[in-house]
Amino acid sequence: MKIKKRLGLILANTILIIASLSVLLPILWVIRTSIANRLIAYKIPPVWIFTPTLDNFRMIFETYPFQDYFLNSLIISTAASLVALLIGSLAAYSIARFRTGDPALRLSMLSTQMLPPIALVIPIFLIMNVIKLWDSMTGLVLAYLSFNLPYTVWILISFFQGIPVEMEEAAMIDGCSRFQSLIRIVFPVALPGLLSAGVYNFILNWNEFLFALILTGRNTRTLPVAISSLWTQQGVNIGAVSAATVITILPVILLTFVIQKFLVRNLTFGSVK
Amino acid sequence: MAKSSFFSNLPKHDQQTARNLVVPAMLGIWVVVLFPLLYALYVSVHDWILSQGGIGSFNFSNYFTVLKDPLLLNSAKNTVVLTISVVVLEILIGFGLALLLNNKGIRLRNIYLFILLIPMLMPPITVGLIWRLLLHPELGIINYVLSVIGLPQPLWLATPNLAMLTIIIVDVWHETAFIILVLLAGLTSMPEEIYEAAIIDGASSRQKFQFITLPLMAPTILVATIIRMIAALKTYDLVYILTRGGPGISTETISYYIYKVFFVALDVGKSSAMAFLLLLVIILMTFLLMKVMQKTEQNY
Numbered sequence: 001m002k003i004k005k006r007l008g009l010i011l012a013n014t015i016l017i018i019a020s021l022s023v024l025l026p027i028l029w030v031i032r033t034s035i036a037n038r039l040i041a042y043k044i045p046p047v048w049i050f051t052p053t054l055d056n057f058r059m060i061f062e063t064y065p066f067q068d069y070f071l072n073s074l075i076i077s078t079a080a081s082l083v084a085l086l087i088g089s090l091a092a093y094s095i096a097r098f099r100t101g102d103p104a105l106r107l108s109m110l111s112t113q114m115l116p117p118i119a120l121v122i123p124i125f126l127i128m129n130v131i132k133l134w135d136s137m138t139g140l141v142l143a144y145l146s147f148n149l150p151y152t153v154w155i156l157i158s159f160f161q162g163i164p165v166e167m168e169e170a171a172m173i174d175g176c177s178r179f180q181s182l183i184r185i186v187f188p189v190a191l192p193g194l195l196s197a198g199v200y201n202f203i204l205n206w207n208e209f210l211f212a213l214i215l216t217g218r219n220t221r222t223l224p225v226a227i228s229s230l231w232t233q234q235g236v237n238i239g240a241v242s243a244a245t246v247i248t249i250l251p252v253i254l255l256t257f258v259i260q261k262f263l264v265r266n267l268t269f270g271s272v273k
Numbered sequence: 274m275a276k277s278s279f280f281s282n283l284p285k286h287d288q289q290t291a292r293n294l295v296v297p298a299m300l301g302i303w304v305v306v307l308f309p310l311l312y313a314l315y316v317s318v319h320d321w322i323l324s325q326g327g328i329g330s331f332n333f334s335n336y337f338t339v340l341k342d343p344l345l346l347n348s349a350k351n352t353v354v355l356t357i358s359v360v361v362l363e364i365l366i367g368f369g370l371a372l373l374l375n376n377k378g379i380r381l382r383n384i385y386l387f388i389l390l391i392p393m394l395m396p397p398i399t400v401g402l403i404w405r406l407l408l409h410p411e412l413g414i415i416n417y418v419l420s421v422i423g424l425p426q427p428l429w430l431a432t433p434n435l436a437m438l439t440i441i442i443v444d445v446w447h448e449t450a451f452i453i454l455v456l457l458a459g460l461t462s463m464p465e466e467i468y469e470a471a472i473i474d475g476a477s478s479r480q481k482f483q484f485i486t487l488p489l490m491a492p493t494i495l496v497a498t499i500i501r502m503i504a505a506l507k508t509y510d511l512v513y514i515l516t517r518g519g520p521g522i523s524t525e526t527i528s529y530y531i532y533k534v535f536f537v538a539l540d541v542g543k544s545s546a547m548a549f550l551l552l553l554v555i556i557l558m559t560f561l562l563m564k565v566m567q568k569t570e571q572n573y
């Protein structure tokens with residue numbers, strides 16, 4: 001019995017190690033390529049030991065304006081996320097506390113997030129062309145609100161419902177208005193939820209490709225669009241592509257672990273907590 | 274109290290506040306979602322090819338053309354193959370790994386979990402790029418390793434049947450983390466007492482799995498499956514970065530085909546009609562998701 005159990009554990013660990021390696025090795029390989037010089041990056045069979053260099057990173061910032069793309073991504077992702085948080089949290093509070101428009105309004109928030117982006121991006125592109133918002137940050141921020149906003153409302157409803165009404169009632173007996181109790185009591189208590197929704201939206205925006213591909217041009221290109229064109233322009237400049245990939249992934253991985261506690265809830269639209 | 278009367282029973286000033294608070298969000302959604310969708314619906318029942326000038330006459334011909342379009346059928350077939358394959362593989366692998374991670378004897382559990390979750394929120398474009406580098410016929414490490422151990426070195430992304438398989442593998446690499454995370458959360462929140470009772474009754478590990486774990490996990494597995502299916506039906510990024518629908522049209526998904534009809538053929542009417550058909554499928558799936566969520570009563 002004991003031997004059987006031990007064998008089971010060895011088998012389980014072996015499988016988990018193989019799975020972990022298959023996740024880790026591709027990423028490590030790209031990191032390795034990003035710090036290899038031009039000659040080494042192209043070498044097959046590969047050279048295993050070499051002096052690392054930051055040339056590739058220097059190149060994507062000097063030859064291509066990757067700092068601009070990075071900034072575009074940062075500004076657009078943050079702006080859409082913040083606007084969604086600002087107006088989405090108010091609506092979520094209203095739906096949670098007063099059941100405004102229940103259940104149609106609440107359910108429309110769930111279904112809106114599921115819309116296929118290709119169905120939205122075509123009309124949005126046509127409209128942006130008419131109102132001259134194509135290749136503008138405002139345009140892309142508006143487009144991102146189409147999924148940030150319903151997501152924020154939907155996910156925050158459950159956070160607000162978790163806050164006991166009595167807390168607010170106590171504050172209102174002490175002389176707070178409804179709005180003051182919202183600002184002073186509800187928001188601070190729901191802060192972890194607000195933060196996780198905001199960060200999650202930021203990650204979605206940072207990763208978004210189809211809207212960005214169609215709605216941005218020379219002035220507002222975001223990182224995913226920029227690196228996807230890096231491949232075609234250059235044939236295969238392996239080092240530069242790797243460096244750009246590392247730069248794009250890094251913030252996301254860091255943020256993912258910041259909101260780790262809420263990820264399950266974020267990813268399953270609150271259905272699994 | 275009936276649900277509908279809750280709102281009307283509120284004091285008047287609270288009703289007013291409640292309405293005011295949802296106004297900005299509603300306006301926002303009307304502007305960025307509802308209006309574009311209505312516009313797309315309007316466009317979809319008109320002839321409109323950008324290269325031939327402005328919007329044409331009102332008719333339903335786009336929908337008729339589209340339903341008879343063999344290329345749409347091809348992309349629909351590809352999308353279904355892709356969706357079913359990735360969802361089945363991800364659920365199987367993800368559930369398996371979640372079960373292993375849930376085993377108390379695994380000492381390095383947190384390290385494994387940390388590593389396994391890394392791909393989860395990586396931008397799909399970067400995932401595609403990483404794999405293009407690895408799978409490159411001459412410069413990629415994978416074919417080099419295959420050559421060293423004496424195996425054939427296929428053109429992963431340029432061989433008709435293999436290209437779809439490659440996209441499936443990359444998607445599994447990317448998205449299985451989601452399944453692991455969600456199912457592990459389900460597993461760890463299961464009541465311990467049931468297992469203890471089962472052990473007292475002399476249940477074997479297999480019986481415990483079959484009669485406790487599986488039935489209790491079923492709702493969570495179902496939710497995860499539907500969420501992944503909805504996402505997979507919309508697959509675009511991976512196809513764009515890995516194959517551009519090729520070789521030929523062998524990996525064209527619905528989203529990618531619509532994109533092509535819009536940006537290459539510039540057929541606004543036809544692409545909008547197809548987008549609406551896809552929308553319909555997604556709405557049906559979402560409806561299913563809501564039903565499941567309601568039934569499991571796990572949504573708050």
